[in-house]
Amino acid sequence: MSKMLTYDACVERIEQLREKMIVTAAQKGMHDPLVLQYSQELDRAHNYILFLQSLNIDNLSKT
Template sequence: MVKTDYDDRTQLEMLRKKMVTAALIHGMNHPLVLKYSQQIDEKHNVLLKNSYVKESEMYSAY
């Protein structure tokens, strides 16, 4: 099964919701909130990298 950007965006949104919920329950400085924030950053970097690669491939065809 091929993983798509849609899957990554869905996971990113799920992590964001978990982070917000954890922050409401535990406070902004709780380690769980930081963990979710770091996971969001990692997922966002993957999305940006994939976007850059696709753009590069598109323009290299010219």
């Protein structure tokens, strides 16, 4: 992800991407390139939120 997102913004982005992917798949089919694009963006957003969670866990263990 090119911009740093807060945890809440990332969760919101995941929900938006998930909805776009579902709607696009229903309209154009599962193999449409746009569905793949949304899926890849969703993967990146999910990985980023896991990264943010790992930072939070690390910070909690240091206090």
